[in-house]
Amino acid sequence: MIYRECGVFKANYRADMAIFPIPLDRWGVIIILFIAFVVVPFSASDYWLSSILIPFLVFSLAALGLNFLTGYAGQLSIGHAAFMAVGAYISLILYGRYEVPLLLSLLGGGLVTAAVGAVFGIPSLRIKGFYLAVSTLAAQFIIQWVLTHWEWISGGVFGTVDTPPMQVFGWPIDTPVKKYYLVLSVVVPLTIFGKNIVRGQLGRAWMAIRDMDVAAEIIGISLFWNKLLAFTVSSFYAGVAGGLITFTYYGAANIEAFNIMVSFHLLGMIIIGGMGSVLGSFFGGGFITLLPIFINQFAHAFGTVLKTDLLACLELILFGGLIIFFLIVEPYGLARLWRTGKDKLRLWPFPY
Amino acid sequence: MNKKNGNPMLQVEDIHITFGILKALNGVSLEIHKGEILAIIGPNGAGKTSLVNVINGVYHPSRGHIFFEDKDLTTLSHHHIASLGIARTFQNVALFKGMTVLDNIMVGRNLKMGSNFFSQGIYWGFAQKEEIRHRQEVERVIDWLEIEHIRKTPAGMLPYGLQKRVELGRALAAEPKLLLLDEPMAGMNLEEKEDIARFILDANEELGTTIALIEHDMGVVMDISDRVVVLDYGDKIGEGTPEEIRNNEKVIKAYLGTARQK
Ligand SMILES: Nc1ncnc2c1ncn2[C@@H]1O[C@H](COP(=O)(O)OP(=O)(O)OP(=O)(O)O)[C@@H](O)[C@H]1O
Numbered sequence: 123m124i125y126r127e128c129g130v131f132k133a134n135y136r137a138d139m140a141i142f143p144i145p146l147d148r149w150g151v152i153i154i155l156f157i158a159f160v161v162v163p164f165s166a167s168d169y170w171l172s173s174i175l176i177p178f179l180v181f182s183l184a185a186l187g188l189n190f191l192t193g194y195a196g197q198l199s200i201g202h203a204a205f206m207a208v209g210a211y212i213s214l215i216l217y218g219r220y221e222v223p224l225l226l227s228l229l230g231g232g233l234v235t236a237a238v239g240a241v242f243g244i245p246s247l248r249i250k251g252f253y254l255a256v257s258t259l260a261a262q263f264i265i266q267w268v269l270t271h272w273e274w275i276s277g278g279v280f281g282t283v284d285t286p287p288m289q290v291f292g293w294p295i296d297t298p299v300k301k302y303y304l305v306l307s308v309v310v311p312l313t314i315f316g317k318n319i320v321r322g323q324l325g326r327a328w329m330a331i332r333d334m335d336v337a338a339e340i341i342g343i344s345l346f347w348n349k350l351l352a353f354t355v356s357s358f359y360a361g362v363a364g365g366l367i368t369f370t371y372y373g374a375a376n377i378e379a380f381n382i383m384v385s386f387h388l389l390g391m392i393i394i395g396g397m398g399s400v401l402g403s404f405f406g407g408g409f410i411t412l413l414p415i416f417i418n419q420f421a422h423a424f425g426t427v428l429k430t431d432l433l434a435c436l437e438l439i440l441f442g443g444l445i446i447f448f449l450i451v452e453p454y455g456l457a458r459l460w461r462t463g464k465d466k467l468r469l470w471p472f473p474y
Numbered sequence: 475m476n477k478k479n480g481n482p483m484l485q486v487e488d489i490h491i492t493f494g495i496l497k498a499l500n501g502v503s504l505e506i507h508k509g510e511i512l513a514i515i516g517p518n519g520a521g522k523t524s525l526v527n528v529i530n531g532v533y534h535p536s537r538g539h540i541f542f543e544d545k546d547l548t549t550l551s552h553h554h555i556a557s558l559g560i561a562r563t564f565q566n567v568a569l570f571k572g573m574t575v576l577d578n579i580m581v582g583r584n585l586k587m588g589s590n591f592f593s594q595g596i597y598w599g600f601a602q603k604e605e606i607r608h609r610q611e612v613e614r615v616i617d618w619l620e621i622e623h624i625r626k627t628p629a630g631m632l633p634y635g636l637q638k639r640v641e642l643g644r645a646l647a648a649e650p651k652l653l654l655l656d657e658p659m660a661g662m663n664l665e666e667k668e669d670i671a672r673f674i675l676d677a678n679e680e681l682g683t684t685i686a687l688i689e690h691d692m693g694v695v696m697d698i699s700d701r702v703v704v705l706d707y708g709d710k711i712g713e714g715t716p717e718e719i720r721n722n723e724k725v726i727k728a729y730l731g732t733a734r735q736k
């Protein structure tokens with residue numbers, strides 16, 4: 123009698139519609155937030171903060187953005203890393219060149235990316251499935267090309283733009299802990315916002331379009347606006363994530379950090395983590411970020427130190443294998459496994 | 475125009491639809507009056523579904539006009555037609571399979587909801603009040619259709635009969651003025667059919683919804699409809715009260731001539 127739904131009677135719909143309907147879920151979230159904001163910064167090493175937790179959080183945010191588009195609205199995008207690149211360059215230029223405050227620069231990067239995403243979303247009004255996927259692939263290459271060849275952005279061909287020292291409200295963001303807090307304070311509100319979106323009217327419209335667009339339209343859901351909005355919101359999240367990862371992890375905007383492989387990684391995150399699940403985006407982000415470390419540790423346990431190229435190769439093989447595994451065995455990813463486990467626990471020890 | 479008892483709610487005038495060389499509807503005219511239950515019957519391939527499709531704007535007729543409350547629907551998009559108060563169900567269930575029953579029916583109220591994006595994201599104030607208000611309406615529909623127990627089940631996991639029921643709920647949740655039902659009882663057993671018939675009658679009497687329904691089961695048609703229209707090969711071959719239709723020579727011939735449905 124620890125974690126269960128029976129015995130929890132919701133007296134009104136407001137309670138039933140709370141983000142986390144079971145008290146323990148709510149407590150779980152409070153505890154996770156407490157750990158994230160209080161415990162981790164004081165106990166995690168600098169290595170963990172800057173090399174694992176920061177990329178985990180930022181990539182989870184980007185995966186969440188992709189999940190809006192692909193998992194919820196059913197529009198496959200295989201060029202999503204390019205949107206991160208737009209956010210990276212724009213927010214860096216705003217901050218470094220025009221001295222816009224850091225948080226506003228991130229916001230600006232997100233907004234410009236949202237506009238770019240909306241433009242690349244226009245084909246989705248005409249084409250679906252495979253053909254749309256190809257058009258998003260084109261987005262990857264077009265954006266990459268523009269970012270590297272437009273002098274205003276990169277300062278020349280294959281330019282890299284370095285991040286200047288960071289400040290928020292006059293405080294220098296110079297240690298891993300501070301960078302971690304910066305990331306957390308962007309990721310948490312955007313995640314809550316996203317959760318509210320997907321369980322509200324817009325999220326339902328997206329899922330309806332995903333499941334059966336003709337019926338959705340007949341009910342009065344505008345395919346035009348909702349698809350465009352899916353691209354816009356999704357790109358906004360990608361753009362913010364792109365800016366954030368550049369400021370707090372890479373230290374410089376470099377187009378290679380957002381190439382097609384990264385787009386595949388993002389897709390892998392939502393496939394493994396769970397399509398159409400906010401929590402799944404974080405599972406996926408964590409899983410993919412930790413994968414190389416797992417492999418390393420594993421090899422370590424057997425007394426071998428892997429060369430980097432072998433490590434990269436193993437990582438790819440595992441990554442590909444896992445994607446195939448999840449697509450076949452559990453299309454809803456880790457999030458569904460988690461739910462199934464919870465459902466079992468909910469009834470435990472008396473399944474009825 | 476017909477002025478018998480005020481203008482009818484829906485007027486279909488001389489509608490033609492062709493698919494290649496096939497004439498699915500060949501100059502069909504009919505009227506649906508406010509508050510009635512109209513049954514549309516006819517053998518397989520008669521053009522019944524095509525008629526519903528043309529009323530709610532899935533197909534546009536090559537000739538003819540449709541007026542709903544004196545507004546010309548003929549060239550409007552189905553999105554627009556839905557917003558005027560016409561809802562429908564499909565012959566092959568068209569639920570959103572990955573969404574829960576609750577969410578499916580909530581989607582039915584989409585046109586009635588309108589909080590903005592940011593308000594939805596922050597889920598405070600207007601969006602929250604709106605969500606709760608609509609949830610209450612949807613719960614009423616759920617109670618009424620006796621599907622409380624499957625509220626949180628993904629629609630795709632339900633048996634066929636329940637899916638049809640949920641789809642009826644989704645259409646009713648839109649509080650339409652005119653509800654078009656394409657074979658809502660197809661493939662059901664007697665008990666299920668009786669349930670659906672009762673829901674249709676209730677919707678008509680308690681909510682005042684005007685209903686046009688396509689149905690093959692003559693027993694049901696005779697029991698619940700006020701008027702019947704008979705289609706055959708794209709033509710209207712009969713119209714009248716159930717009693718009149720039962721004794722209509724042409725109708726009997728059409729039915730005996732094709733499938734042997736009673
Ligand atoms: N989209 C389409 N393309 C080509 N032919 C069509 C299309 N829709 C319907 N038809 C044809 O039009 C004719 C009328 O079809 P419709 O679906 O309206 O019949 P129905 O009366 O609903 O039949 P049933 O009782 O089998 O549902 C049929 O011959 C059908 O094959």
Ligand SMILES: [Mg+2]
Nearest residue numbers: 522523524565
């Ligand atoms: Mg039909």
